Structure formats: structure tokens, C-alpha cells
Amino acid sequence: MPIGTWLRIALAAVVGIVGLVALPHWHTQEPTGDYLAVALFAACAGYAMWQVRQYFDARERGGEN
Numbered sequence: 001m002p003i004g005t006w007l008r009i010a011l012a013a014v015v016g017i018v019g020l021v022a023l024p025h026w027h028t029q030e031p032t033g034d035y036l037a038v039a040l041f042a043a044c045a046g047y048a049m050w051q052v053r054q055y056f057d058a059r060e061r062g063g064e065n
Helices: 003-026 032-062
Strands: none
Touching: 003 032
16 A cells, blocks of 8 residues: 555544544533544544555456455
8 A cells, every 4th residue: 555545544543533532622511522523533434444445446456466
């Protein structure tokens, strides 16, 4: 897998984890921060999975094993 893909996955992981930890501490009485944190984490995890899937799909199209 190219280094650029690894760096994008790592950045998504950092953003997702920081969002999951930090956003709930910044909210007021409404649980909006909690929902936003979980949504951000899920989006980052989904992005990482999409990147891996794109890599393996391209590898299968290329005939590599």
C-alpha cells in the first residue's frame, strides 16, 4: 500500500480518536457533542475502511496475489 494511503489512514485515525475524546468535553447541556463525536469517529473509521477496500480492489484488478 502506498505511503500516502497509510498517511491518510493515520490522519483519519487521529482525527477520529481526538474527536471521540475531545468533543464530548466541549458540549453544553445538550448531548450534541456526544453525537457529533460518535459520527466523526464513525466517518473516520469508514474512510479508513474505504481506503483499504480501494487498495485491495485495485490490486485484484491488476492481477496481483
